[in-house]
Amino acid sequence: MLTKHFLFFPFAALLLLLISACDDKAATTQKSAPLVGVTTQVISKKETTQNITFVARVEAIDRFDAVSRVEGFITEKNFTDGEYVEAGTKLFQIETAQYQNDIDRIKAEIEGAKGTLKEAQQNLARANELIKRGNISEAKRDEYLATATNATANIKKLKADLSQAELNLSYTTISTPIPGRIGKTEITIGNLVNSSSGLLAQVYRFDPIYVSIAVSEKDLLEYRKTHSEGSAEQLKITLQMSDGDEYDHTGTINFVDNKVDPTTDTITVRATFPNPDRILFPNQYVTMSWDTLESQEELLVPQVAVLENQAGRYVLVVGDEDLVAVKNIQIGRKVGEDFTVKNGLAEGDKVIVEGLQKVRPGQKVAAKNAPSTDTSKD
Incomplete structure (x- = not known):
């Protein structure tokens, strides 16, 4: 037993020395590993054009009711x-059978009526010859004339019946014109x-599609003050979806109503939008905006820096001691390649715009600033 214990202790000591050496090597490797490089952009205020927003309703340009x-x-x-x-x-x-039968029956009646008319016309012609020789009375000649006239009228009626029967047959097929x-x-x-x-x-019809808003008299007057007559067609109209994302296509105003609704003191304004991907649905509610000529300073964050999870939108920032941190933010509208920031960021914050996939919160990084660009202009 003593011999076994005597042999065990040197083995254990050797094992501890090996573990310690591995830990020292790992620590040395960790200290010597280069920091992950990221590119940041400093958040700042930039001058942007103000816009007016409205709750809008999507409407179909065309609708076909199949009856x-x-x-x-x-x-x-x-x-x-x-x-x-x-x-x-x-x-x-x-089913078409009964309507085709009506057509066939009326066509047969027309052929019979034509025979009756021919006979009546022949009788009338003979009566006209006989009356010249005094072999027939005026009353009898008038009777033949009435028969021929009625036969002609009957054919016209049957032809009208045939047109209606053919129309009824066409109604058995219901097709969409749009x-x-x-x-x-x-x-x-x-x-x-x-x-x-x-x-x-x-x-x-889904493409194109209408979006309508009810504009107050005040907003309409403001628009007329800041935009020249006839400039509505050139006005940039944008939409924001219910999830906060901006719709990919811009629209143009194509209709302004000719009267103010006295119950709401608003006037209807309608814009047309392309809808090739069928994202917009009739009766859907969206937020519609248009720019004014006034400007203001707003915080802007690059779109590429904005991430999203179940909790909402967030960005990764490089803070003190070059450590990565998470900041939850609320964005506003899209301005060029940026979003306006409603809250969550302050001027001077450094958000990561490149290298997002390589870092995690709490990690120390080697940050470099991106070249300053002005993306506030569309």
Whole structure:
């Protein structure tokens, strides 16, 4: 037993020496590792153009309400609820047999009426010859004339009936005249529909799309004071979505109402926006803004510096002793390549704009300042 203990102690001492050497080597390596390099930008106030914001509602430029103008059973439904359809797409087909039968029947009646008219005209021609020789009375000749006249009128009536029958047949096919997205429908193949069935389906055009606001008299007067007559078409209109992001496309004003609503003292103003990605939906609410000619100084933060998580938007800043820290911020509108800052940052803060993916809060970094640029101008 003594021999075993005697051998154990030198082994343990050797093991401790090896562990200590490894720790010293790791510490030396950590001390000698170079700091991660990042690029920062100093937050400062810049002169920006003020803007006016309004709560706005999105509206479709065109809407097609699919209704039935004739009665019959649905034999075709050629779309899926919620899909996009092109102009001319056949949505529903109503059974055609009874309407084709009406057309065939009326055509046959017209042929019969033509025969009746021909006979009446021949009788009238003979009567006109006979009356010259005194072989027929005026009353009898007038009877033949009335028969021919009625036959002519009957053909005109039948031709009108044929036109209506052909129109009814065309109504059995319900197609959309506009492209757009079709909504939900309860109508399926086999349903009986007629003019009292109401709305079968609805198609909204998505691109382009309208956005309307109710502008107060005060804001409208301010706009007229700061913008020349006819400049509305050149006015830059922007939208902010419900998540705070700015809509990618700008719009132009295409309509200002000709009267003020006396109940609200507002006037309707409408702008047109491209909507190629179908992000905007009819009846959706957004924030619409336009610039004034006045300017102000605001804190700006580069868009590339702004990150987002479940708690909201934040930036990484380099603070005292070159340590990385997190600052939660609230942004405003987009100005060029920057966002305005409502709160969370102060003038002089250094936000990281390059190297964000390589650092973490509490880490010491080697920071260098980005070249100063003025991005406040659009």
